[in-house]
Amino acid sequence: MVNIEQYGDYKTSWCPGCGNFPILKALKEALVGLDLEPHQVLFVSGIGQAAKAPHYINGNVFNGLHGRSLPVATGAKLANPGLVVVVESGDGCMYGEGGNHFLAAIRRNIDLTVLVHNNQVYGLTKGQASPTSAQGFVTRAQPDGVFSSPFNPIAVAVALQAGFVARSFAGMGEHLVEMIQRGIRHRGLALIDILQPCVSFNHVNTYDWYRKRCKPIGPEHDPRDWEKAMALSLKWGEEIPVGVIYQNDRPAFEEHFAVLKEAPLLGRKVDKRALEHILEHYA
Amino acid sequence: MEFLDFNVLIGGEAGQGLQTVGEAFSRALVRSGYRIHVTQTYESRVRGGHNVFAIRFGAKEVLAPTEKVDLLVALNGETLFLHRQEMAPGGQALADEAWEIPEGISAVRAPYKSLSGNGFANTVAMGVAGALLRIREEVLAGALEQILGKGKASLAEANRRVLSSAYRWSKEHCTELEVPSPGAQAVPRIVLNGHEAVGLGAISAGVRFCAYYPMSPSTSVAMTLVQWSKEMSIIVEQAEDEIAAINMAIGASFAGLPSLVPTSGGGFALMVEAVSLAAVSETPVVILIGQRPGPATGLATRTEQADLEFVLHAGHGEFPRAVFAPGSIEECFHLTRKAVELAEKYQGPVFILTDHFLADSYRDVEPFEVEDLDCVLPGEEPGAIPEGGYARYAITPSGVSPRLLPGVSRHLVVADSHEHTEKGHITEDLSLRPKMVEKRLRKYQGLAQEVVPPSFSGPQDPELLLVGWGSTKGALQEAASLLSRAGRKTSVLHFSQVWPLVDAQFLERLKQAKTTVCVEGNATGQLARLIRRETGFKFPMQVSRYDGLPMTPEYILARLARQ
Numbered sequence: 001m002v003n004i005e006q007y008g009d010y011k012t013s014w015c016p017g018c019g020n021f022p023i024l025k026a027l028k029e030a031l032v033g034l035d036l037e038p039h040q041v042l043f044v045s046g047i048g049q050a051a052k053a054p055h056y057i058n059g060n061v062f063n064g065l066h067g068r069s070l071p072v073a074t075g076a077k078l079a080n081p082g083l084v085v086v087v088e089s090g091d092g093c094m095y096g097e098g099g100n101h102f103l104a105a106i107r108r109n110i111d112l113t114v115l116v117h118n119n120q121v122y123g124l125t126k127g128q129a130s131p132t133s134a135q136g137f138v139t140r141a142q143p144d145g146v147f148s149s150p151f152n153p154i155a156v157a158v159a160l161q162a163g164f165v166a167r168s169f170a171g172m173g174e175h176l177v178e179m180i181q182r183g184i185r186h187r188g189l190a191l192i193d194i195l196q197p198c199v200s201f202n203h204v205n206t207y208d209w210y211r212k213r214c215k216p217i218g219p220e221h222d223p224r225d226w227e228k229a230m231a232l233s234l235k236w237g238e239e240i241p242v243g244v245i246y247q248n249d250r251p252a253f254e255e256h257f258a259v260l261k262e263a264p265l266l267g268r269k270v271d272k273r274a275l276e277h278i279l280e281h282y283a
Numbered sequence: 284m285e286f287l288d289f290n291v292l293i294g295g296e297a298g299q300g301l302q303t304v305g306e307a308f309s310r311a312l313v314r315s316g317y318r319i320h321v322t323q324t325y326e327s328r329v330r331g332g333h334n335v336f337a338i339r340f341g342a343k344e345v346l347a348p349t350e351k352v353d354l355l356v357a358l359n360g361e362t363l364f365l366h367r368q369e370m371a372p373g374g375q376a377l378a379d380e381a382w383e384i385p386e387g388i389s390a391v392r393a394p395y396k397s398l399s400g401n402g403f404a405n406t407v408a409m410g411v412a413g414a415l416l417r418i419r420e421e422v423l424a425g426a427l428e429q430i431l432g433k434g435k436a437s438l439a440e441a442n443r444r445v446l447s448s449a450y451r452w453s454k455e456h457c458t459e460l461e462v463p464s465p466g467a468q469a470v471p472r473i474v475l476n477g478h479e480a481v482g483l484g485a486i487s488a489g490v491r492f493c494a495y496y497p498m499s500p501s502t503s504v505a506m507t508l509v510q511w512s513k514e515m516s517i518i519v520e521q522a523e524d525e526i527a528a529i530n531m532a533i534g535a536s537f538a539g540l541p542s543l544v545p546t547s548g549g550g551f552a553l554m555v556e557a558v559s560l561a562a563v564s565e566t567p568v569v570i571l572i573g574q575r576p577g578p579a580t581g582l583a584t585r586t587e588q589a590d591l592e593f594v595l596h597a598g599h600g601e602f603p604r605a606v607f608a609p610g611s612i613e614e615c616f617h618l619t620r621k622a623v624e625l626a627e628k629y630q631g632p633v634f635i636l637t638d639h640f641l642a643d644s645y646r647d648v649e650p651f652e653v654e655d656l657d658c659v660l661p662g663e664e665p666g667a668i669p670e671g672g673y674a675r676y677a678i679t680p681s682g683v684s685p686r687l688l689p690g691v692s693r694h695l696v697v698a699d700s701h702e703h704t705e706k707g708h709i710t711e712d713l714s715l716r717p718k719m720v721e722k723r724l725r726k727y728q729g730l731a732q733e734v735v736p737p738s739f740s741g742p743q744d745p746e747l748l749l750v751g752w753g754s755t756k757g758a759l760q761e762a763a764s765l766l767s768r769a770g771r772k773t774s775v776l777h778f779s780q781v782w783p784l785v786d787a788q789f790l791e792r793l794k795q796a797k798t799t800v801c802v803e804g805n806a807t808g809q810l811a812r813l814i815r816r817e818t819g820f821k822f823p824m825q826v827s828r829y830d831g832l833p834m835t836p837e838y839i840l841a842r843l844a845r846q
Contacts, residue, residue: 042538055709062699063701064560065530068557075534075540077534080538080689080691259518266538274514283473283650
């Protein structure tokens with residue numbers, strides 16, 4: 001049996017009270033609950049405070065460039081489909097800098113579990129607006145308030161028929177553990193948008209603010225009903241639905257590669273007879 | 284003067300099947316015992332415009348394109364006017380009987396319409412021209428059938444019939460042309476263009492992953508890998524953009540698949556951020572840049588050698604790299620293999636610079652001896668490394684750290700784009716930082732020891748030394764041999780690896796020559812500048828071409844005559 005100590009306990013560079021702490025704790029609990037050992041997991045991240053999370057947990061890690069976690073994770077998963085690949089990044093990294101990759105990864109439906117620490121602000125660069133900041137949100141960089149409309153990751157993911165789309169909140173530990181576990185179990189791309197207070201730069205969307213609004217989705221919602229999921233994805237305000245919003249059984253991207261059907265390509269030598277045969281084609 | 288080679292230029296609009304007859308013709312010539320050299324030029328459009336497929340052939344190796352046309356095969360009337368200035372003395376054109384023939388051109392006028400029946404003007408031209416060039420009909424038919432592939436049987440049959448009637452018409456109505464006698468080829472030779480050779484070299488070296496965003500002229504490398512992906516178990520993914528392409532390749536390589544990323548200058552501009560990711564994370568990746576004229580979108584389907592400085596400096600921070608610049612089909616194959624090996628061995632980015640001309644230039648080569656070729660297999664056995672003690676970035680004398688793969692053993696593999704500890708974790712320890720910088724830079728010593736020296740050909744003490752890099756190799760060699768025959772002792776120094784530069788391999792050659800000329804397909808003389816920066820040697824003369832067309836021997840001679 002795997003225990004939580006195997007996942008380590010590290011000193012972090014996060015602010016006291018940061019929403020990253022409960023997310024990291026939930027991630028460890030989720031992995032332990034699934035009986036996954038650290039070497040079976042690859043954490044891929046971009047840049048930002050959230051993207052540092054893989055440094056504070058035992059596992060294989062690729063901490064790459066800002067916004068580029070998804071392509072790296074896609075390549076790694078194709079190289080070794082046996083790895084459980086968890087992508088961890090913030091809202092700026094995933095939805096801003098990495099927006100095109102976010103759309104493409106959903107369309108591919110590659111088997112990744114994408115955890116987005118969504119605090120609606122840029123923390124690492126000290127408090128500028130992010131793609132998910134509310135209109136009118138005032139920062140030092142946006143003194144007149146944010147003009148652009150916020151990016152709705154849930155609605156976009158549902159619109160593109162992502163394999164698995166869920167929302168959770170850093171302040172709801174058990175709920176978050178369950179969402180992460182369901183996301184990892186899902187075969188295909190799983191997006192878990194995690195609402196996360198930033199105690200330093202976001203004084204609007206605080207723990208209290210979320211606690212008042214986050215409401216678990218009841219059993220009456222069928223996540224396989226795309227139209228209802230679409231409607232639910234647009235709900236935001238006094239009540240914010242948390243839970244699995246949409247799910248389908250589209251085949252995972254890696255299944256479409258005939259060459260991956262027998263075994264991973266890892267460690268395979270070049271078939272010289274086949275290559276000789278190919279050269280004859282050019283005669 | 285002895286009749287050494289013959290230049291057939293097929294001209295017409297995009298969409299007229301120029302490429303099909305060109306390729307088929309090339310193979311038929313090689314199967315008839317000739318050596319060939321193909322130059323293609325075309326416009327950036329799918330249909331229309333004016334495209335050229337020029338095959339220069341002879342009994343001995345043909346090194347470069349030439350500007351004189353011996354047989355002009357016109358698929359449309361415009362071709363006759365566009366190339367009338369290039370006709371060699373005694374040159375012939377092949378045209379439809381209905382077209383206007385420009386003054387001064389001697390043309391065989393064939394009834395394209397009545398011979399083609401159903402719009403196979405390209406096949407008619409191939410049949411008539413094939414007979415004019417004394418190629419056997421079965422050889423022509425076999426080559427055409429192979430190029431048309433396993434498509435519709437009825438289409439192949441129709442083409443075969445058209446070819447046959449055109450061939451017969453030519454035999455009955457025309458006089459065969461004076462062509463060089465074919466050579467006796469001991470081994471059947473294969474016909475490849477530069478990017479096919481790059482793709483096959485990559486496959487043979489063990490490349491298993493390729494991600495790309497379509498861009499001329501590099502797409503053909505990816506297409507070669509796609510073509511053989513099932514047989515050779517390769518994953519090829521068309522990424523959403525160039526940034527994704529290189530990051531995917533880095534991810535695949537990190538997890539154990541040797542990876543290749545083909546692109547061109549404009550696409551590479553987007554990838555630059557990830558070049559330094561490959562360097563700091565010490566992840567192997569081979570990046571092929573098929574050069575074309577810039578800046579920005581430039582001339583999308585023309586050729587140039589102007590990205591050397593860009594590639595040399597691409598990426599922020601300081602890190603070692605190797606840059607190859609093959610000059611022949613054989614070098615495209617073998618240097619791609621070497622690039623893959625070095626990327627794996629030194630764990631970082633390695634570059635291959637080709638260009639539009641080389642990418643599309645078909646030539647005949649001896650089949651590669653596959654049996655003797657090694658392939659790379661990333662990742663080491665953990666051996667005695669204790670489970671918790673693995674350090675991805677262990678500081679070593681060579682700068683190369685033991686590389687394990689994630690998920691393959693119980694060892695945890697941690698890679699980072701930040702400055703990191705030996706175990707791969709993010710750090711701001713400023714006493715560690717210089718050690719990590721130095722560790723990475725130490726790889727340069729290994730890379731420098733493995734540099735492919737520039738090739739030297741010609742007299743040891745030349746009056747004139749022509750220096751160049753990449754695809755201009757053949758033009759340099761032919762120009763040198765023409766100059767030597769005219770009494771000017773000329774040699775060639777060709778760089779097929781342009782970085783690192785190792786003085787000891789070439790500086791004496793430069794100093795020994797009475798005069799040196801650096802010949803480049805760019806306006807500013809980038810190799811000349813690089814050599815000056817690295818060695819202090821200043822070239823007294825330069826030949827530059829940057830009109831979008833490939834370097835030719837004639838161009839070099841004309842420029843030298845002017846200086």
